[in-house]
Amino acid sequence: xxxxxxxxxxxxxxxxxxxxxxxxxxxxxxxxxxxxxxxxxxxxxxxxxxxxxxxxxxxxxxxxxxxxxxxxxxxxxxxxxxxxxxxxxxxxxxxxxxxxxxxxxxxxxxxxxxxxxxxxxx
Amino acid sequence: xxxxxxxxxxxxxxxxxxxxxxxxxxxxxxxxxxxxxxxxxxxxxxxxxxxxxxxxxxxxxxxxxxxxxxxxxxxxxxxxxxxxxxxxxxxxxxxxxxxxxxxxxxxxxxxxxxxxxxxxxxxxxxxxxxx
Numbered sequence: 001x002x003x004x005x006x007x008x009x010x011x012x013x014x015x016x017x018x019x020x021x022x023x024x025x026x027x028x029x030x031x032x033x034x035x036x037x038x039x040x041x042x043x044x045x046x047x048x049x050x051x052x053x054x055x056x057x058x059x060x061x062x063x064x065x066x067x068x069x070x071x072x073x074x075x076x077x078x079x080x081x082x083x084x085x086x087x088x089x090x091x092x093x094x095x096x097x098x099x100x101x102x103x104x105x106x107x108x109x110x111x112x113x114x115x116x117x118x119x120x121x122x
Numbered sequence: 123x124x125x126x127x128x129x130x131x132x133x134x135x136x137x138x139x140x141x142x143x144x145x146x147x148x149x150x151x152x153x154x155x156x157x158x159x160x161x162x163x164x165x166x167x168x169x170x171x172x173x174x175x176x177x178x179x180x181x182x183x184x185x186x187x188x189x190x191x192x193x194x195x196x197x198x199x200x201x202x203x204x205x206x207x208x209x210x211x212x213x214x215x216x217x218x219x220x221x222x223x224x225x226x227x228x229x230x231x232x233x234x235x236x237x238x239x240x241x242x243x244x245x246x247x248x249x250x251x252x253x
Contacts, residue, residue: 005147006140013139013201014132020196021126037206045210066206067147072139076163076203077170078196080239084171087236088251099232106209107228114213 001060005068012037012072020078026098027082030075031105037074038106041066042113050121074106131192138197142166146202156215159207160231166203167235168242170195175246 015033022029044066051058079102086095150158173194177185185194208228216224243251 002144002147006144009143009146009201010136010140013135013142013197016139016200017127017132017135017192017196034205034209037204038209041206041210042213066210067150068143070206071146071204072143072201074204074206075200076205076208076235077166077199077239079205080167080235081170081174084236084239084243084251102205103228103232106205107212110206110209110213 001063004060005063008064008068009072012069012074014072016073016075019073026094026101027078030078030082031098031101034074034079034102035105035109037070039109039113039116040070040073042110042115043117044070044113046114046117047121050118127188127192130189131196134189134192135197135200138193138195138199139201140197142198142201142203145198146204155207156211156227159204159211160234163203163208163231163235164238166199168238169202170199171239171242171244171251172246173199173242175243175248175251178247180248 016030019029019033020027022032044062048058048062079098083095083098086092086098146158146162149162152158153161173185173191177183177191185191208231212224212228215227240251
Protein backbone atom coordinates (compact mmCIF):
# COMPACT_ATOMS: atom_id res chain seq x y z
CA UNK A 1 0.00 0.00 0.00
CA UNK A 2 2.85 2.40 0.88
CA UNK A 3 4.67 1.65 -2.37
CA UNK A 4 1.47 2.15 -4.39
CA UNK A 5 0.86 5.50 -2.69
CA UNK A 6 4.44 6.64 -3.38
CA UNK A 7 4.13 5.68 -7.07
CA UNK A 8 0.76 7.45 -7.23
CA UNK A 9 2.41 10.55 -5.74
CA UNK A 10 5.03 10.45 -8.49
CA UNK A 11 2.32 10.16 -11.16
CA UNK A 12 0.42 13.09 -9.63
CA UNK A 13 3.62 15.15 -9.71
CA UNK A 14 4.08 14.36 -13.42
CA UNK A 15 0.53 15.54 -14.11
CA UNK A 16 1.22 18.74 -12.14
CA UNK A 17 4.38 19.40 -14.17
CA UNK A 18 2.35 19.08 -17.38
CA UNK A 19 -0.36 21.41 -16.03
CA UNK A 20 2.15 23.96 -14.70
CA UNK A 21 2.88 25.18 -18.22
CA UNK A 22 -0.62 26.57 -18.49
CA UNK A 23 0.38 29.98 -17.20
CA UNK A 24 -1.33 33.16 -18.30
CA UNK A 25 -1.59 36.22 -16.08
CA UNK A 26 -2.17 33.77 -13.26
CA UNK A 27 -0.80 30.22 -12.90
CA UNK A 28 -4.02 28.58 -14.08
CA UNK A 29 -2.45 25.13 -14.39
CA UNK A 30 -1.43 25.01 -10.74
CA UNK A 31 -4.85 26.34 -9.69
CA UNK A 32 -6.52 23.64 -11.80
CA UNK A 33 -4.30 20.93 -10.31
CA UNK A 34 -5.05 22.12 -6.78
CA UNK A 35 -8.79 22.22 -7.48
CA UNK A 36 -9.02 18.82 -9.21
CA UNK A 37 -6.92 17.23 -6.47
CA UNK A 38 -9.17 18.74 -3.79
CA UNK A 39 -12.27 17.35 -5.52
CA UNK A 40 -10.58 13.94 -5.61
CA UNK A 41 -9.78 14.11 -1.89
CA UNK A 42 -13.40 15.09 -1.14
CA UNK A 43 -14.66 12.23 -3.30
CA UNK A 44 -12.43 9.64 -1.61
CA UNK A 45 -13.54 10.96 1.78
CA UNK A 46 -17.17 10.37 0.79
CA UNK A 47 -16.24 6.98 -0.65
CA UNK A 48 -14.56 6.00 2.60
CA UNK A 49 -17.54 7.16 4.65
CA UNK A 50 -20.20 5.55 2.44
CA UNK A 51 -18.48 2.20 2.13
CA UNK A 52 -16.88 2.00 5.57
CA UNK A 53 -16.36 -1.51 6.83
CA UNK A 54 -17.54 -3.23 3.66
CA UNK A 55 -15.02 -3.07 0.89
CA UNK A 56 -11.46 -4.23 1.31
CA UNK A 57 -10.06 -2.55 -1.81
CA UNK A 58 -10.70 0.84 -0.15
CA UNK A 59 -7.81 0.13 2.21
CA UNK A 60 -5.60 0.48 -0.89
CA UNK A 61 -7.63 2.84 -3.07
CA UNK A 62 -8.22 5.68 -0.60
CA UNK A 63 -4.58 6.36 0.37
CA UNK A 64 -3.42 5.90 -3.22
CA UNK A 65 -5.93 8.43 -4.51
CA UNK A 66 -5.93 10.97 -1.68
CA UNK A 67 -2.39 10.84 -0.26
CA UNK A 68 -0.79 9.75 -3.54
CA UNK A 69 -2.41 11.12 -6.69
CA UNK A 70 -4.09 14.17 -5.11
CA UNK A 71 -1.10 14.94 -2.85
CA UNK A 72 1.26 14.81 -5.82
CA UNK A 73 -1.04 16.75 -8.13
CA UNK A 74 -1.63 19.62 -5.70
CA UNK A 75 1.07 21.89 -4.34
CA UNK A 76 1.40 24.50 -1.64
CA UNK A 77 5.05 25.38 -2.32
CA UNK A 78 4.57 26.49 -5.95
CA UNK A 79 1.57 28.54 -4.91
CA UNK A 80 3.70 30.29 -2.24
CA UNK A 81 6.55 30.91 -4.73
CA UNK A 82 4.23 32.41 -7.34
CA UNK A 83 2.34 34.55 -4.84
CA UNK A 84 5.56 35.94 -3.32
CA UNK A 85 6.77 36.63 -6.88
CA UNK A 86 3.65 38.71 -7.62
CA UNK A 87 3.92 40.72 -4.41
CA UNK A 88 7.65 41.35 -4.91
CA UNK A 89 6.92 42.58 -8.43
CA UNK A 90 4.51 45.04 -6.86
CA UNK A 91 1.58 43.31 -8.56
CA UNK A 92 -0.54 43.16 -5.42
CA UNK A 93 -3.74 42.62 -7.39
CA UNK A 94 -2.54 39.38 -9.05
CA UNK A 95 -0.91 38.24 -5.80
CA UNK A 96 -4.19 38.67 -3.94
CA UNK A 97 -6.17 36.97 -6.74
CA UNK A 98 -3.76 34.01 -6.64
CA UNK A 99 -4.09 33.83 -2.85
CA UNK A 100 -7.88 34.05 -2.78
CA UNK A 101 -8.53 31.76 -5.77
CA UNK A 102 -6.34 29.05 -4.22
CA UNK A 103 -8.26 29.47 -0.99
CA UNK A 104 -11.79 29.43 -2.42
CA UNK A 105 -11.64 27.04 -5.41
CA UNK A 106 -9.90 24.04 -3.78
CA UNK A 107 -12.23 24.29 -0.76
CA UNK A 108 -15.30 24.54 -3.05
CA UNK A 109 -14.03 21.56 -5.08
CA UNK A 110 -13.42 19.50 -1.92
CA UNK A 111 -17.04 20.15 -0.85
CA UNK A 112 -18.25 19.33 -4.38
CA UNK A 113 -16.28 16.09 -4.27
CA UNK A 114 -17.88 15.12 -0.96
CA UNK A 115 -21.39 15.93 -2.23
CA UNK A 116 -20.86 14.11 -5.54
CA UNK A 117 -19.29 11.13 -3.83
CA UNK A 118 -22.09 10.90 -1.29
CA UNK A 119 -24.75 11.15 -4.03
CA UNK A 120 -23.12 8.62 -6.35
CA UNK A 121 -22.30 6.06 -3.68
CA UNK A 122 -25.61 6.24 -1.80
CA UNK B 123 13.37 25.90 -17.58
CA UNK B 124 12.19 24.84 -21.01
CA UNK B 125 8.65 25.78 -21.92
CA UNK B 126 7.86 22.25 -23.08
CA UNK B 127 9.90 20.01 -20.79
CA UNK B 128 11.45 16.89 -22.30
CA UNK B 129 10.56 13.36 -21.21
CA UNK B 130 13.50 13.48 -18.76
CA UNK B 131 11.72 16.29 -16.87
CA UNK B 132 8.71 14.04 -16.29
CA UNK B 133 10.98 11.24 -15.08
CA UNK B 134 12.69 13.57 -12.61
CA UNK B 135 9.37 15.05 -11.45
CA UNK B 136 8.08 11.49 -10.92
CA UNK B 137 11.14 10.49 -8.86
CA UNK B 138 11.15 13.74 -6.85
CA UNK B 139 7.37 13.62 -6.37
CA UNK B 140 7.53 10.01 -5.16
CA UNK B 141 10.27 10.96 -2.67
CA UNK B 142 8.24 14.00 -1.54
CA UNK B 143 5.16 11.81 -1.07
CA UNK B 144 7.16 9.36 1.05
CA UNK B 145 8.52 12.23 3.16
CA UNK B 146 4.99 13.68 3.59
CA UNK B 147 3.60 10.29 4.61
CA UNK B 148 6.42 9.93 7.14
CA UNK B 149 5.53 13.26 8.77
CA UNK B 150 1.83 12.31 8.76
CA UNK B 151 2.72 9.06 10.51
CA UNK B 152 4.07 10.93 13.55
CA UNK B 153 1.71 13.93 13.77
CA UNK B 154 -2.04 14.43 13.59
CA UNK B 155 -3.52 15.66 10.30
CA UNK B 156 -3.77 19.37 11.13
CA UNK B 157 -0.27 19.60 12.61
CA UNK B 158 1.36 17.50 9.88
CA UNK B 159 -0.14 19.68 7.13
CA UNK B 160 1.28 22.74 8.84
CA UNK B 161 4.72 21.14 9.06
CA UNK B 162 4.90 19.79 5.48
CA UNK B 163 3.53 22.94 3.87
CA UNK B 164 5.77 25.37 5.74
CA UNK B 165 8.89 23.19 5.41
CA UNK B 166 8.14 22.55 1.73
CA UNK B 167 7.55 26.23 0.94
CA UNK B 168 10.75 27.15 2.80
CA UNK B 169 12.67 24.42 0.98
CA UNK B 170 11.48 25.59 -2.46
CA UNK B 171 12.45 29.15 -1.50
CA UNK B 172 15.89 27.91 -0.47
CA UNK B 173 16.33 25.99 -3.76
CA UNK B 174 15.26 28.99 -5.83
CA UNK B 175 17.40 31.36 -3.75
CA UNK B 176 20.44 29.07 -3.86
CA UNK B 177 20.18 28.87 -7.66
CA UNK B 178 20.59 32.65 -7.75
CA UNK B 179 23.38 32.85 -5.17
CA UNK B 180 25.93 35.37 -6.49
CA UNK B 181 29.04 33.39 -5.44
CA UNK B 182 28.19 29.72 -4.94
CA UNK B 183 25.02 28.96 -6.93
CA UNK B 184 23.48 25.49 -6.69
CA UNK B 185 20.37 23.85 -8.18
CA UNK B 186 21.09 25.82 -11.36
CA UNK B 187 20.48 23.04 -13.85
CA UNK B 188 16.96 22.40 -15.12
CA UNK B 189 17.25 18.77 -14.02
CA UNK B 190 17.85 19.71 -10.37
CA UNK B 191 14.94 22.15 -10.46
CA UNK B 192 12.66 19.51 -11.92
CA UNK B 193 13.67 16.95 -9.29
CA UNK B 194 13.86 19.15 -6.17
CA UNK B 195 11.39 21.93 -7.10
CA UNK B 196 8.64 20.51 -9.30
CA UNK B 197 9.14 17.00 -7.93
CA UNK B 198 10.14 16.88 -4.28
CA UNK B 199 8.77 20.20 -2.95
CA UNK B 200 5.56 19.82 -4.97
CA UNK B 201 5.03 16.23 -3.84
CA UNK B 202 5.90 17.01 -0.22
CA UNK B 203 3.41 19.89 0.10
CA UNK B 204 -0.30 19.62 -0.49
CA UNK B 205 -3.10 22.07 -1.17
CA UNK B 206 -5.78 19.37 -1.48
CA UNK B 207 -5.03 18.08 2.02
CA UNK B 208 -5.24 21.61 3.34
CA UNK B 209 -8.59 22.25 1.61
CA UNK B 210 -10.00 19.01 3.06
CA UNK B 211 -8.61 19.82 6.53
CA UNK B 212 -10.36 23.18 6.33
CA UNK B 213 -13.70 21.53 5.46
CA UNK B 214 -13.34 19.04 8.32
CA UNK B 215 -12.27 21.75 10.75
CA UNK B 216 -15.30 23.89 9.85
CA UNK B 217 -17.52 20.84 10.40
CA UNK B 218 -15.97 20.01 13.77
CA UNK B 219 -15.01 23.37 15.26
CA UNK B 220 -16.85 26.04 13.25
CA UNK B 221 -16.09 28.48 10.46
CA UNK B 222 -13.85 30.76 12.53
CA UNK B 223 -11.49 27.94 13.57
CA UNK B 224 -11.24 26.75 9.95
CA UNK B 225 -10.56 30.25 8.63
CA UNK B 226 -7.90 30.95 11.25
CA UNK B 227 -6.20 27.61 10.49
CA UNK B 228 -6.06 28.07 6.71
CA UNK B 229 -5.27 31.80 6.70
CA UNK B 230 -2.46 31.45 9.24
CA UNK B 231 -1.01 28.64 7.12
CA UNK B 232 -1.30 30.71 3.92
CA UNK B 233 0.44 33.74 5.41
CA UNK B 234 3.08 31.64 7.19
CA UNK B 235 3.70 29.77 3.91
CA UNK B 236 4.48 33.01 2.09
CA UNK B 237 6.91 34.04 4.84
CA UNK B 238 8.47 30.55 4.87
CA UNK B 239 9.12 30.77 1.12
CA UNK B 240 10.62 34.27 1.42
CA UNK B 241 12.77 33.21 4.40
CA UNK B 242 14.00 30.11 2.57
CA UNK B 243 14.91 32.28 -0.41
CA UNK B 244 16.81 34.68 1.87
CA UNK B 245 18.73 31.78 3.43
CA UNK B 246 19.58 30.41 -0.03
CA UNK B 247 20.54 33.58 -1.81
CA UNK B 248 21.59 35.76 1.09
CA UNK B 249 19.03 38.35 0.01
CA UNK B 250 15.25 38.62 0.08
CA UNK B 251 13.35 37.82 -3.13
CA UNK B 252 13.60 40.77 -5.47
CA UNK B 253 11.80 41.88 -8.60
